[in-house]
Amino acid sequence: MSDTPTTQISTRPFAYWAFFAAAAGLSLLALGWGFFLAPVEATMGIVQKIFYFHVPCAMSMQALFVVCGLASFGYLIKPRAALDRLAVATAEVGVLMGFFALTTGPLWARKAWGHYWEWEPRLTLTLVLAFMFVAYTALRSFGGSDELTKRIAAGLAVAGIPAIYLVRVAVTWWRGTHPRVVWSGGLTDPDMRIAFWLGVAAIGCLAVVLTWERSRLEAARAAVDELTLDLMERDLLEDDV
Amino acid sequence: MVQLERWLGAKPHCRNLWFFAGFVTIRRTCAVVAVALLLGTGGVAMAQDTEEAPARYGTEFEAADLTKHKEDLSGIPFMVGAYMVIWSGLFAYLYSVRKRNGQVSAQLEELRAAIRLHDKGSDS
Numbered sequence: 546m547s548d549t550p551t552t553q554i555s556t557r558p559f560a561y562w563a564f565f566a567a568a569a570g571l572s573l574l575a576l577g578w579g580f581f582l583a584p585v586e587a588t589m590g591i592v593q594k595i596f597y598f599h600v601p602c603a604m605s606m607q608a609l610f611v612v613c614g615l616a617s618f619g620y621l622i623k624p625r626a627a628l629d630r631l632a633v634a635t636a637e638v639g640v641l642m643g644f645f646a647l648t649t650g651p652l653w654a655r656k657a658w659g660h661y662w663e664w665e666p667r668l669t670l671t672l673v674l675a676f677m678f679v680a681y682t683a684l685r686s687f688g689g690s691d692e693l694t695k696r697i698a699a700g701l702a703v704a705g706i707p708a709i710y711l712v713r714v715a716v717t718w719w720r721g722t723h724p725r726v727v728w729s730g731g732l733t734d735p736d737m738r739i740a741f742w743l744g745v746a747a748i749g750c751l752a753v754v755l756t757w758e759r760s761r762l763e764a765a766r767a768a769v770d771e772l773t774l775d776l777m778e779r780d781l782l783e784d785d786v
Numbered sequence: 787m788v789q790l791e792r793w794l795g796a797k798p799h800c801r802n803l804w805f806f807a808g809f810v811t812i813r814r815t816c817a818v819v820a821v822a823l824l825l826g827t828g829g830v831a832m833a834q835d836t837e838e839a840p841a842r843y844g845t846e847f848e849a850a851d852l853t854k855h856k857e858d859l860s861g862i863p864f865m866v867g868a869y870m871v872i873w874s875g876l877f878a879y880l881y882s883v884r885k886r887n888g889q890v891s892a893q894l895e896e897l898r899a900a901i902r903l904h905d906k907g908s909d910s
Contacts, residue, residue, distance in 0.1 A: 587848040587851065590858025598868070645871060649872060733846060733847065769897065
């Protein structure tokens with residue numbers, strides 16, 4: 546006889562290692578290009594080089610929150626463990642990327658604007674967006690693993706999707722002072738463009754690797770919960786373990 | 787985690803409903819207010835920490851013409867700080883997740899071993 550739970554934690558597949566290698570290689574390339582080949586900006590000076598990783602972090606944050614919102618929406622329609630794991634992983638990695646964007650941006654602003662922070666639309670909305678997903682991760686970390694908590698958290702993540710859109714359009718709608726360089730063709734030097742897109746690729750690959758790793762952790766935790774319940778049913782564990 | 791929950795005032799019997807019943811406690815309210823004040827005052831202090839602000843940088847980044855201007859390297863501490871935040875944060879997070887993964891995997895193996903042992907015992 547053996548009705549042992551069969552939950553398996555997958556080993557890291559080739560694709561994971563491919564992303565890992567790509568992330569490492571692209572990061573080195575982006576750092577090298579940004580430091581040594583991209584020219585110093587005319588008015589801001591060397592501090593402009595923060596841009597090569599600040600913007601990719603902000604873009605990754607938005608992409609990860611969109612994936613989190615969509616996975617959560619999918620979970621509300623059809624509850625699947627894989628969607629829930631994806632949502633948890635993308636939210637946490639998105640919060641990390643948001644933290645990077647919100648700390649490196651002020652360091653640039655101190656030199657470029659003369660002060661660290663301005664309550665301008667894009668910055669304020671990004672802060673609010675990050676707090677929404679901090680609330681999501683806090684709820685998932687401390688709220689237990691019951692279905693109700695998962696569904697409430699999923700609702701919160703879905704509610705974050707419009708905020709992501711608002712962050713994107715904030716500068717045009719409310720005429721904020723945040724620079725609009727990438728999509729308006731404002732990177733005039735080819736080496737600046739290459740450094741920036743290498744940064745986007747590097748941070749994108751890193752975000753995939755981190756999300757993958759975090760998702761594996763969630764799968765392993767679910768397997769531990771399942772086996773613990775199984776052991777409790779067999780009276781091999783105390784109920785309060 | 788349990789200790790933190792206990793300190794924050796979560797009631798064990800309503801753990802699954804903590805966000806309804808056990809969440810609003812005096813300690814938690816004070817903690818939230820303290821964090822809000824800290825962030826609020828910090829933000830205001832930062833916003834007021836101004837020096838003569840140069841012109842806004844709106845839509846274009848232009849390479850410095852080194853024949854006319856000297857390279858402005860005065861922002862190096864800010865740039866180094868920003869890069870350190872990103873890269874140390876990324877490595878620390880990756881290390882932390884992989885470490886947690888290892889711990890949970892070890893726990894999983896222990897539980898599987900316990901079940902195998904139990905199955906073997908009940909078979910014989």
